[in-house]
Every structure is written in structure tokens, then in C-alpha cells.
Amino acid sequence: MTVEELRGRHVELLRNRRVVDHLDAVPRVADTGHRYHTWTQVAAEPLPTRVARLADVRVRPAAYRHGHLHDLQRTLDALLPEVLHLARAAGWTVTTPVLAGVFPTGTLDGLCVPVPGRGVLVLVNSALPDLAGAVLKIMTGALPNYGTPPLLTAEQASYTLAEALNAYLYGNGAVEARPLPELSGQRSALVGLMLRRATQFVIAHEVGHVLAGHLVNSRRWTDPNTPVGVLDAQSVGWSREHEADRIAAMVMLHSLDDLSPRELDVHEPCLVAALLLVPFLHEITDRFADELGLAVPFAGSHPPPVRRIQSLVEHLAERVRTPRALDLAADVATWLEDQVTDVREWFRLVDEVLI
Template sequence: MTVGVLRHRHVELLRQHRVTDGLPPGHVRPLHVPDRYYTWSQVAAESVPTRLDRLSSVRLRPDPYTGADLGASQSVLDAQAPELFDLAEVAGWAVRTPFYAGVFPTGSMNALCRPMPGSGVLVLVDSGVLHLVPDVLKIMIVSRSVFGDSPLLDPDHAASALAEVFNAHLFGNGAAVARPLPELAGQRLDLLRLMTRRATQFVVAHEMAHVLAGHLIVSWRQTDPNTPVGALDMQAVGWPREYEADRMAARIMLASLDGLSPWERDTVEPYLVGAVLLVLALHEVVAVLADAAGRVLPFIGSHPPPLLRIQAMVDHLAEHLRTPESIAVAADLATWLDERIPAVLEWFTLVDVPPQP
């Protein structure tokens, strides 16, 4: 069976859940882009009531899903797939099973495997993740001193911007996006592209690892009614196999360092590790914010707790990295994110209980 068959199955799956009424080949549906920020001095600089109004408007969306930019998000996954297959082969695992990653509003930070009998394996990558990862990375990059440049956002404005991004992820059902942030340039843009690509590929590589390791043969169906499209199935494999998939996905990502000069590897490796660990750190952050906001995350018990996955991943990576500084850089990025979360929680509280005039 060809990938084309899986693509057809994916479109049918979208139709079954009334997510879209068709994705003609080569056609990208027009994307409604909300008013954006044009300079970093504008970010989170409006009045508190204005920012709270924008956060609350996302929470009041009446529809579970309205279509968003499926075509544009799908093109991101399509562009990354060939390299990911090559990296898997370099790591020692050639992909023989027809495999297709399709964007879908699953409501979960974890992508979902959907075996398609007679066709291959369809992986549903949450549409919200494809917004959350680059937005968080962009805020992180401009809020820190990198490449000798001073930060473009102070801690308070960074926290407000993060609150909008996480609010859209938790309440937008993969359809709403935060107000678009300014574009980056130069080395900051290169770093954003590198880390976003590797983080997104790690999400897909984790699901690919389940296929390569034969986990789906011993899996069982798990249904959760709390997704943006109602009840949705996934193939559960148990925590030991989830840890194994994390390790395999990390090895696939590390294969991207093969062929680099020692200087290039020393430069890239810390940010590659940072991208991998950021995915797991975001699981923890989203879980904390969801709990505070009274949201129920789909398939929350299908994977080990994020902190355990992070520790297991750090232990695994420590055996395969060129320098321990790579873990230190990744830990520094995670610490920066952790330090912003209390302020993000304050914004979430203000949405529920607005300040008195």
C-alpha cells in the first residue's frame, strides 16, 4: 500500500469527525490570521483588560473545532517526513511499513497511532502542538541573552505572551491560535527553525518507534471522549514501551549530528537536546496548567508522568552525547520555562476572576 492510500484514509478520518469537508490535493485553505504583533515592544504591552479579553474570548469558543489551518500545518509534517525517514535509517531502523503523519485536533500533546489494516500506520499529530512548540520556543529565544544579543522581552511580558500561547492550546481545541508574534531574523531565526524542526520530528519519531519496535502488535485500543472531536481511539502499549519509544526517538534525532564537524556538533548538540527535552517539559507544563484551569486532557494516563520521562531521557542521553554541557544547556532552558509558569498561572486566575476596577 502507498502513502497515498494513507493520505486518503486520513482525509476520510477528518470527514468522519466533521473536521473538514475536504482537502483537495495541493489546495491550502485560506487561513484567518488574527491581528498580529509587528514589533517585540508591542508584545503584551496592551492594557490588562485588553489582554484578559483576548484570553477569555478563546475560552468562550462555542464550537469544538472549526477548521483552522489544516493545510498549512500538514505541509509542515510533509516537509519533515523525508528527513525523518533518512535519520531513522542512519540510526539503524529503516522504515518498511507505510507510515503517514497527518495533522489532527487530538487535544493531546502525544501524537496518536492509528493502524490502518491493509494500508499501514497513520499517526495523528495534534494541530495545537504544531502551534505551541514554535510559539514557546520563539518567546524563550527572545527572552534570553543568545549569541551576545540582549533579550527582546522582559520576564513579565514573556509570561503574558506564554499565557496567551498556553491558553490557546488548552482552550482553542487546535483551532484557535495565539496572536501571532513578530518574525525573527539572523541567528535567532536559525535557532528557532532548528529547535522547532527537531522537536516536531521527535513527536513523530516517538510514534514511528512504536511501529519499528513492533509495539502495535501487542497494543490495545483505548478510547477517550474528551478530545476536540469527541470520542477518539488510540493504541495503548504500556509505560515500558513508551520509555523504549522515547529512547529510540532520541537516537533517531541524534543521528542528525552524524557527519558534522566537531565544532558544528558542539554548537548544535545542546539545542538538539534542548528541543527533545522541551517536548517532554511541555507535557508537564500543559498538565499543570490544565489542572489549574479545570481542563481534562485526553489520554492523560497513557504515558508515564512527564517528570519520569524527562529523568529517563536525561539518563539515556548522557550515554550518547559528546559533552555533558548539552544537558546543562537543556536544563537551563527548562528552568527558564519553569520560572515563568507561576506568572502564567496568575494570568489564568485573572481570566476567571478579573481584577476589580
Template sequence: MTVEELRARHVELLRSRRVVDHLAAAPCAPDTTRRYHTWTRVAAEPLRTRLERLAEVRLRPAAYHAGHLHDLQRTLDALQPEVLHLARVAGLPVTTPVLAGVFPTGTLDGVCVPVPGRGVLVLVNSALPDLLAAVLKIMTGALPQYGAPPLLDPDQASYALAEAVNAYLYGNGAVGATRLPELSGRRTALVGLMLRRAIQFVIAHELGHVLAGHLVGSRRWTDTRTPVGALDARSVGWPREHEADRIAATVLLRSLDELNPRELDAHEPCLVGALLLVLFLHEVTDRLADELGLAVPFAGSHPPPVRRIQSLVEHLADRLRTPRALDLAADVATWLEDQLAGVREWFRMVDEVLI
């Protein structure tokens, strides 16, 4: 058996631990996902209907849709080899067999699960891609710099964001928010690029732990509050979490090395914005969860997102090659912060419905 054959065997053994691979896909089943078909219809229903929709997710979380989980898994299957390739290019080859699997962990962070004698399984929260995609769509649809006129007015954007965050906090990692219409042109390109980069960052962060040997001295962390009950992962300590962020950023920045100055000027801000978007959302959702009295699985295993943001920005500052590379990230952070008051108001109103 060659080294590559042995590695392939390890991957197959890891694959047996992924929940999605044991779900029967139903590609021919009708898509019953609730959706908006046009941007003018977003949040156009009567107020009572919108509040009841938010309340429904809290009272009766959506069932896991096997087809959707398989779609998310295919995304991870496509992105993981790209991240492994970039790590090799950066001089950081991953020799441990690793496999990323979509799984309802309940946290925006990925979770490392060492499988003795097999490798490492990286569990990526099934709600993460949905939340990232929804937030990016809402942002690009609401802000005029991404297209004029905007697709969403402030009230529509506020409700759409509240619905996406509500689904993340209460939807148990299942599909809970109403699907937004498709974008076009520049908006489509920006959302697709940033979504891809954001998920790559989550995978690369977990690979950073593997590359730096963090799992060898890690301690077992069992959390009973995840959407699937008790789940074991590894806690490596805050300094090592910061190190994994830096490794992930270093690996992904190497993907820009072959770009010409014009391409670099377009792509580097998107990459930086995507890396920090994951941490911005982590900070916002953790803050809202705390205000709502919700348990956050594996809380405390990572540094506070604000510290991670500060540490990562300091790391990036000396490595970026375009003057405006941090501008898009700053715009995203400002927009999210500005939206929080509206999201809180929607949550206050739905609480009144539930009383």
C-alpha cells in the same frame, strides 16, 4: 504492481483518513489572524483588553482555519520523510506504511491509529506546532543570551506565554494565540532548528512504536474528551513508551554523525533541547490542566512527563558527544519553571473576569 507501487497505494488509502485532506484550502483568502507587528507592541494593550483576550479563547474557541491546518500538514509532510530516512540510516527501516496527519487530538503526544490492511496513521495534535513555536519565540526573545538587548521584558514574556498556554488548553487545537512578530539572525536559526527537531521527535516516537512492534499487542483506547469528541488510539503501556522515546532519540542522534566537531558542538545541544522541550511542555501543561480542573485526553496512556524526562536524560547521557549538550535543555526547563508563577497569575485574573 511493484513493492513501491503497493506502498504508494497504501499511503493513498491512509491519506483518505486524514481530516486536513478533506478541507478546502483557501490560499487566496485574506489572513485575518490576530498578530503583533512589532515586539514593542507585545502585551502593550490595557490590562482589561489582555484579560478579555484570554477569556475570549475560553468562551469562544477560534474556528479551525483550513489554510493554517494545511500549512501544518505541509510541515509534517516535509519532516516525515526525513525521520524515515534517519531510521533507515540507523538500521531501523520502517516497513509498515505510515502517514502523519495534523489533527486536534488535545494532547502533546502523537497518537497511533492502526488502519487494518493499510498501515498506521500518526495523528499529531494541531496545537502542538503552534505551542512549540510560540514558546521558542518567547524564550529566545526574552533571554539575553540569545541577543542583546532582549526583545521582551519579563512582563511581556509572562503574558505572551500565558496567551500561548491558554490557547493550547482552551483553543481546541485551533489558532488561538496572537501571532508573535518575526525574529531575525541567530534567534531565527535557533527557533527554526529546535522547532523542526521537536516535531521530528514526536513523529519518531510514534515510529518507534511501529518499529518495536508495540501496536501488535496494544489495547484500544477510546477517549471522548478530545476536541473532536470520541477518538480511538492505542495504549501500549509505560515501559514501551519509554522504549519509543529511546528509539526516537537514537534515530535523531544519527543525523549528527557526519558533522565535524564544531558543527556538532552547535547542533547537538539544540537537538537535545528540542527533544526534552516536548516533554517539558507536556509536564507544564499537564500540571496547569490539573490545577484548572481540565480533562487531558488520553491521560495515563503515557508515563508522567517527569519520569519520561529522567529516563530519556539517562539514555542520552552515555550517547552525547559534546560536554554541554544538556545545558540548553536545562536552561529551557529552568526558564519554563520560572515562568509558571506569572502564567498562574494571569489565569487567576482571567478567572475573576469570567466570574
């Protein structure tokens, strides 16, 4: 058996540990009655109907849909080789077999699960791309920066954001918020690019642990509060989490090396905002989880999101090459913060219904 054949066998054994690969590959059926078809339809129902929909997610979270999980898995299967290629281009070669698997971890991040004698399985929260994609869509539809007139009013934006956060917090990684209409032009391009880059960063962070040898000295972390019950992962300590963020950021920034100055002006702010998007969302969801009395799985295994954001911003500020590289990220953070009060009011209305 050659080295490549042995490596292939290890990957095959890792694949046998992924949940999705043991689910029927049922084609995803479009639920046309569940989505908004036009922007004027968004949050246009009577107030009691909108509040009832939020409440329904809390009391009757949906079952996992095989087709949707397979869609998410295909995305990870496409992005992992890209991340490994970017790491090699930046001077890091991953020699350990690594495979990414979509899984409802209950936290907006990935988790490393070493499989002795086989490699490392990276579990990526199934709700992460759903929430990140929805938030990006709402933001670009609500702000005039991305096209005028905006596609969403302030009330529509706050309600759809409440839908997305409610689905994440109570949906066990299975519930998508009611899908918004498709975007076009600049809005569509920006959402697609940032979602792809944000997901790459999550994978690159976990690959960073492998590259830095963190898992050799990691300790087993067991949490019973995940959406699927007791789940094991590896805890490496906060300093190493920051190091993995820095490695992932350097890997991603190297992907811009061959761009012209004009291209860099366009792409670097999008990349920086994408790198910070998941920590931003992590901070918001953790805040709401605390207010709602919800458990956050593996909460202590990573630094507090605010500290993680600060560390990553300081690291990026020393390495970006365009004057406005951090501006888009600041806009995202400001917009999210501005929505908190209105989202909190939607959640208060749901609490009143459920009392």
C-alpha cells in the same frame, strides 16, 4: 501490481483517512489585525484588554481554519520522509506504510492509529507546533543569551506565554496565540531548528512504536474528552513508551554522526533541547490543566511527563558527545519553571473576569 505499486495504494488508502485531505485547500489569509507587528506592541494594551483577550479564548474558541491546518499538514508531509530516512541511516527500516496527519488530539504528542490492511496513521496534535513555536519565540526574545538587549520584558514574556498556554488549553487545537513579530539572525535560526527537530522527535517516537512492533500487542484506547469528541488510539504501556522515546532519540542523534567536533558543539545541545522540549511543555500544560480542572485526553496512555523526562535525560546523558549537550535543555526547563508563577497570576485575573 508491483510491490511499490501496492505500497503506493496502501499510502493512498491511508491518505483517505486524513481529515485535512478532505478540507478545501483555501489559501491562508494573513490576519494582520490579529498579530503584533513590532516588539514594542507586544502586550502593550491596557491590562483589562489583555485579560479580556485571554477570557475570550475560553468562552469563544475559534473555528478550525482550513488554511492553517493545510500549512501544518505540509510541514508533517515534509518531516515524515526525513524521519524515515534518519531511521534507515541509523539501521532501522520501516516496512509498514506510515502516514502523518495533523489532528486536534488534545494532547501534546502523537497518536498511532493502525488501519488494518493499510498501515499506520500517526495523528499529531495540531496545537503542538503552534505552542512549541510560540514558546521558543518568547524564550529567545526574553533571554539575553540570544541577543542584547532582550526583545521582551519580563511582563511581556509572562503575558505572551500565558496567551500561548491559554490558547492550547482552551482553543481545541484551533487557536493560535496572537502571533509575535518575526525574529532574525541567531534567534530565528535557533527557533526554526528546534521546532523542526522537536516535531521530528514526535514523529520518530510514533515510528519507534512501529519499528519495535509495539502495535501488534497494543490495546484500543478510547477517550471521549478530546476536542473532537470520542477518539480511538492504541495504548502500548509505559515501558514501551519509554522504549519508543529511546529509539526516537537514537534515530535523531545518529543525524549528527557526520558533523565535525566544532559543528557538533553547536548542533548537539540544540538537538537535545528539542528532544526534551515537548515533554517539558507536556509537564507544564498537564500541571495547569490539573489546576484549572481540565481533562487531558489519553492522560494515562503515556508515563507522567516528569518520569518521561527523567528517563530520556538518563538515556541521552550516556550517549551525547559534547560536554555541554544538556545545558540548553536545562536552560529551557529552568526558564519555563520560572514563568509558572506569573502565568498562574494571569490565569487568576481571567478567573476573576469570568466569575
